[in-house]
Amino acid sequence: MTNRPRASLGRVLDDLGDTLLELVHGDADQSAEIGGVVIHDPVDEPVLPQHALVLGVGLQDPQEVAHLLQGLGHHNAAALVVRSPITSDELITKAVEDSGVALLGLTRGASWDQLAVLLRSVLAEGDVGVAEPETLGGMPSGDLFALANAAAALLDAPVTIEDRSSRVLAFSGRQDEADEARVETVLGRQVPQRYSRLLNELGIFRELYRTDQPVQVPPLPHASGAFTIPRVAVAVRAGDEILGSIWVVVRTPLTEERTQALCDAAKLVALHMLRIRAGADVQRRLRADLVSTALEGGAGAREALDRLGLADQPVVVLALSTPQPTDLSDAGLATERQRLADAFAMHLGAVHPRSAAALVGDVAYGLIPVQPDRHDGEENAVRIAKDFLERIGDRVTATIGVGPVVRENSHLPHARAGADRALRVLRTARGPHRVARLADVHVESLLLELRDLIEARGDQPTGPIARLIAYDREHNSNLVETLRAWLDAFGDVIAAAGSVYVHPNTFRYRLRRLAEVGDLNLDDPEARFAAMLQLRVLPPPRKQ
Incomplete structure (x- = not known):
């Protein structure tokens, strides 16, 4: 465990160090809280929150790294992450000293997307609507990384906390003491399919989910010809519902006291996982209310924009929708829409930390701030939208309408109407385009409105x-x-x-x-x- 501030750079290194990140240069004991995680874009001028953690995807040249560090210093960034190994260079060392921005190295084999998700998990407060951080069982509410480290200390072994799909939600330190299979699992944030298949064939999951006692997992064959270190796993359950599981790498059987400690840890993890789920639902509803209020205008719009951090700046609105599948129930359709909206919000957050997105009705709206001196806000929004659709692939046939940039917050309803009109044209048309600005489909939109008028009159x-x-x-x-x-x-x-x-x-x-x-x-x-x-x-x- 650690007593560092929850959202500090030191806390990030405590939780993700050894396995994913290393401090190359700089001070890890900065007291300021990290304000957000941002992916560096060498083309666009960065718009960073205070004390941002910047992911330098693709940066290798020492001069480029040093130049970016100097620039990030003017924006008060906390740290820059680049791919290891990092060439030792006086330019970089001096840039770190002059800028005050720490330089971190991302271990080889770990993906940037995985790191971004993990960082947001570590930095998330996991709490809504209280003035002080809530605790459960002496741990900050929803902090699964703290729980994993506490369990590892009690069991004297590296620990992972996983969900029902064997995705890694959190992990403890000391993973370097485990085997290659565990390292591969942590780096990929997912148990490799070949191990999941073996565990399923051995009946481990079946046994795990029908008992509340720890289950012994024998060594499994590794690709190199060796065998994995044995594990002990216990299900995390809330009543009859299985929430996930805890996995411990053990070279010798657990003592009776440590077995009981593992069972107790599972109960505490269940409370935190339920708190995370409840907090996520509350946060979703709150954000949806704020976004909806801002888009509608009116008396509460100003306060909503203040809380979203978007007041008094130009904004472009995106509207995302999907065709309604005929093979899904109402509950399945709602879940699919929410999943897509969450992915949309994550994508916009990676592109711009002060963006906001939420599902309002059956449409996910995104609000992206635009720099006042930029005149390509709509074009940039189109690029962001196309990039998102390319990332999700053809599995979901989503379309995105882009409204005009509005420079006064009172005009946000006009921007929403523009995005909705562009979206309607895309949903009605049978063409190949999946993203459009209102300016691109203005005539088609007018024809649809004329058709509505004629149908309303019965002409x-x-x-x-x-x-x-x-x-x-x-x-x-x-x-x-x-x-x-x-x-x-x-x-x-x-x-x-x-x-x-x-x-x-x-x-x-x-x-x-x-x-x-x-x-x-x-x-x-x-x-x-x-x-x-x-x-x-x-x-x-x-x-x-």
């Missing part, structure tokens, strides 16, 4: 279009389809005929026929525009 097609629809219905002909193809092809008969798979001469005959039946002058631009507009906003019903 029906009139003039030539009405006559053509009636003729097609009575004679089972294709005059409306012919007119639509000709207008879409800008009068190119060859192209239009190809689109409806008829001979050009047949198409010309149909064109003359529709002009006669509909009393439509195809040489009149006003008549062509009126026909095209009606076909866009009043699509005729499909023939039975």
